[in-house]
Amino acid sequence: MNTRLCQIAVAAFLIGASASTTVFAHGDVTPQAVDTTGLDKLGATWKDSNPFRGNPRAIEIGASAFNQNCARCHGLGAVSGGIAPDLRYLEKDDAGDEWFKERVINGSIRNGVTYMPQFGDALGQEALWSIRSWLDTVRAD
Ligand code: HEC
Known part of the structure; x- marks a missing residue:
């Protein structure tokens, strides 16, 4: 994988990860x-x-x-x-x-x-x- 593709993959992963964290954090408000x-x-x-x-x-x-x-x-x-x-x-x-x-x-x-x-x-x-x-x-x- 070249560097550019790799950056895109990392960015996509981070966006996915933060989106799902948000959903869980929201359900969990005390x-x-x-x-x-x-x-x-x-x-x-x-x-x-x-x-x-x-x-x-x-x-x-x-x-x-x-x-x-x-x-x-x-x-x-x-x-x-x-x-x-x-x-x-x-x-x-x-x-x-x-x-x-x-x-x-x-x-x-x-x-x-x-x-x-x-x-x-x-x-x-x-x-x-x-x-x-x-x-x-x-x-x-
Ligand atoms: C975890 C996130 C979250 C928290 C914390 C939260 N809400 Fe909400 N609230 C939402 C979401 C998402 C909706 C839209 C729900 C839907 O349409 O099914 C909503 C909808 C509403 C609505 C209806 C609004 C409309 O235009 O239909 C009211 C009123 C409301 N919330 C009041 C409150 C109040 C008051 C509090 C604090 C005591 C609060 N909410 C805390 C996420 C939250």
């Missing part, structure tokens, strides 16, 4: 607990829409909870690098809340591959609605 002190407890049953919309304490908690739990896929500041949807474009208001809730509880798991882990039990609805409240503050439109 949720980071979020301190929700200062917010009302919401109980075990999920609300249908965000009870903390516009709540300043929730927005503050949500900003750091997002960076710890979501940014690695959805991007710092929710500016997606393309791995996962750009959450600045999530629908507003109740329709967006419903889809948000559905996704964070169930994650996205297809054919045994975890594209997005489930967060409902690990973080709880107080922390997750806080993230949703923060996302409202970085909307793209």
Whole structure:
């Protein structure tokens, strides 16, 4: 093999290797607990829409909870690098809340591959609605 072909082979191998590492790393995200002190407890049953919309304490908690739990896929500041949807474009208001809730509880798991882990039990609805409240503050439109 000449040098040029060899470089191409190495490059192809590296691209393949890093792509598969990414998939595994993503399925393996350990949720980071979020301190929700200062917010009302919401109980075990999920609300249908965000009870903390516009709540300043929730927005503050949500900003750091997002960076710890979501940014690695959805991007710092929710500016997606393309791995996962750009959450600045999530629908507003109740329709967006419903889809948000559905996704964070169930994650996205297809054919045994975890594209997005489930967060409902690990973080709880107080922390997750806080993230949703923060996302409202970085909307793209
Ligand atoms: C391991 C990567 C990963 C992490 C971590 C992750 N997500 Fe996701 N998320 C994805 C992927 C990939 C999709 C698209 C799934 C699909 O379409 O099947 C997605 C989809 C979503 C959607 C639906 C977006 C849409 O436009 O349909 C929401 C809402 C969401 N994620 C919220 C979150 C929140 C909140 C967190 C943190 C608590 C989080 N995600 C953490 C990878 C991730």
